Amino acid sequence: MSDRLRNILLVSVTAFLIVSAVASQAHFLLNLNVRIFHVEHTNDGLRIFMRVPMPYLVADKTGEPIEGGLPSAAPFTTNAFEDGRVVHFVDPAEIAVDPLGLGQISETGTVLMARETHVPGSVEYVALHRVGEEPGFATLNEAKHAVSQGSTLKDNPLAYVGDVVVDTVINYNFGHAPSAYTLSSLLNPGLPDQDMTANLILDYGVSDPLVFRTRGLMKDPIEVSRSRMAGIVTFVWEGVRHILEGIDHVLFVVCLVIGAHGLHALLWRVTGFTVGHSVTLSLGFFGYVPSGAWFVPFVETGIALSIIYAAFLAVLEGGSDIDSNRKVFVITVLMGLLHGLGFSFVLHEILQVTSPNIWQSLLAFNVGVEVGQLAIVLVTWPLLSLFARFGPTPEMSLRVSIAIGCGTIASWWTFVRGKDFLEMLLSQI
Template identity: 45%
Template sequence: MRHQLVRLTILLVLAMTFVGTSALAHFKLNQNVRIFHVVHGLDATDVYIRTPMAYLVADKLGPVGPDGLPAPAPFTINRVEDGVLMHLVDADMFRKERLNLADILADDLVFAVDERRLIPATVMANAYPIGTEPGFATKDEATLALSGPKTFSPSSEDVYVGDTVVDIHIRFVGKLDGTYEISMSANPELDGQDETANLVLDYRGDKIRTYRATGLLHSPIEISGAATSAAITFVIEGIRHIIEGIDHVLFVLCMVIGAATLPALLLRVTGFTLGHTVTLIAGFFGFAPSAPWFIPAVETAIALTIILAAADAVFQRPERAQSNTAAVTVTAAIGLLHGFGFSFMLRNILQVDATNVWQSLLAFNLGVELGQLFIVAMVWPLVVFLRRMPPKVWIGARGVVAVSVSVIAMIWAFERISGVFA
């Protein structure tokens, strides 16, 4: 009995940890995105980059002056609003010295071959208030965006650094064949920077490969030009999507404690992945409602599906072939909802006309399946162990998990439903 209480206490502590985690697992519309178009030529390699301006200047404030404020970062103006220091774009400085802003990125960007860093030359830089920037999803769009200096002409001169994106063209002299690495050395210490979506499109003749990485790129991403290496980056992101998405983890946990056998559990997991794949692709290509209420409605429904899965785990019936088929159908239907949860953000990252989009989406969903199987591998042995103990131990442990998960999901549902009516 004492050991049972210890286990239940651990589960409750884990549940309280989950409650303290943000409920917003999807639709981070303010997600930071950096795009790199790497175009290999005969005598030079051109790199076209789009990045939020904050990544370039946030860590470059000067020393604190007599007024108690730090000196402005390059290309910015300080302003105190309601006692809070805000940073605006110095539009005049940018118009006069735009290439100096490109130099900041060139200093932070590391292109390396065999651990030898290549020296870049800056060619052009343009900046835009968010919402006015031109397309940048393809090589042609990126080339056009940086074909010459564009006037920084916002509707108001007061443009916050956080509301500005910068396009930069740099060039490496010489042909860049084989494998190379891309990394960034700066640490702007921004909220949410660890969720930065980095997209690298590598152009070698008629072969175009798309790579994906999350974070600041302090750890280099290796670009080989091979289809397999590009797909693996999306598999990794699919695994991250499951492992780091608390709502996904809780749902899979409910599937684990609700399945009578391992084959039945694996069928449910695969059913979820199939449903997830269908709506992720459908939402990506625009086959989903675009009304403002749809996103919070899906988020609310996802929270409710977790409660449903928890209830199913507690009130399950003895396993039969027919009930197993029904369970797979239900999890596939729930997967449909969860797929919408990521498709909109992925669409903003990849764009519909990005190259190798089908390969990328399929690789991502393979990662989703692997992420779920990882959770199963971690939890299923504990479930088997508890089921071998006296029945009251397993029933109690399962009940504690289901109730804890349901409480968390109910909190999320109340938080999210307000967005539907808003």
């Protein structure tokens, strides 16, 4: 391989890492938009208990600016200027006149089909709650209890639309009890990061509840059947997506791989990371961690620092003996503990502790993380092996180039996330 070609490859790898970092975001922020669907089987069809953030129902329904510069309000909302920007409030008067109106929007935007047959739904209940004050909605019983209470949203003070969730019960009469069906959504509110919407579908058939997980606006129908494996696969896929779309996790695993001198050393490193993040993924999800607002930016800062340290280790000429491997194993376990907390933040947004089959979903998500990690290894390790064929110098040049790129990106993250952590910590004093 010529020096020119090798330099082009090294620059390309570094540029790819930098471009990827620009698009990255703190992963625990990506799954704040959550929609939950509890599907109850009845003698003649299906009944859905759904919880949807109100902006999904009305954000695309504002009109053109009218007198004073305000757009005409979306249904069941009012508009006002606040600090020079337009804000949207829930309109309690319009809801009192048409209490099922928001439910009709939900029904129109929800497509339920069984045996390729679509029937319109009948809205039975609608309840509104302020975020942070909403009743539990993790199980079918909790959902039934929530709608039986009615709306808990107070008329005074007015609530911002973005601070409200809407619970809706829709009955679909198919004339029979379908064992399999598809669920999709026509809603396209035009919200930021709406493609990262977390959708949780819980199906209650003749046996234990099954849990399905998907991301996005659900334009493509989600097939729901009585296959337990089908539900598990959705959580495995979510774990894969999370690690591959979380650039900080990708860079950390890449640094682990480029620092391994031989397959045996690689096994020690990957195993250590797996052990560490598996422990804190469970502990973090079940709440055995600090609950202060400072904790998330603290963990995110720690993850960035772990990438810098992993990049530093990658360029050291470490040994490949058992003692060296054991030391690296301990280090990667400790780093894995940090990353596991990061994984738990996103999982906690989409799955509650009281959800059915919680251990099954938790294990499937963790398996998905491992599959994603393996995919990174299978891409990075052959690249190193290719360069190794041309001698130790090209291989080391590639290691150093990647390590510098990862370390530089992580240094910027450390600054930004560390600043957020300090600001959050000082605000608590």
